[in-house]
Amino acid sequence: MARFAALLCVAAAAMTSVGAAVIPGVPGPSSSLITFYTSVNYAGSAVTFVDEKTTGCIGATAPFISSLSSVKLDxxxxxxxxxxxxxxxxxxxxxxxxxxxxLIPYGFNDKMQSYNCYSTA
Structure with a gap:
């Protein structure tokens, strides 16, 4: 259910293409996790995911499918x-x-189709 809500919010954010959409995760303690940008230097369309540290696999949705250019861990x-x-x-x-x-120096500009996050602590 949390993934469906996340995908729905990303789709809504893509339609507006302005600012960052905040996507709520599962109930309980959560905070801003990661922000994706369609342009280098944290510019262009952006979406911020709010979730637990371990996300499982999440598929990218427009406008972020194969168009991610910069990332901030929050x-x-x-x-x-x-x-x-x-x-x-x-x-x-x-x-x-x-x-x-x-992501250009890493050879990964405009290539992301899915992602997963996890705790390193």
């Missing part, structure tokens, strides 16, 4: 795997353990 003690295939399949494209203003 709390310490987490990392996220970005995948170039749906359903967190194939090889992990990049492991995000801090803010990344541009």
């Amino acid at each position: 709390q310490s003690g987490i990392a996220c795997n970005l995948w170039s295939e749906p359903n967190c399949a194939g090889a992990v494209g990049i492991v995000v353990a801090g803010d990344i203003p541009s």
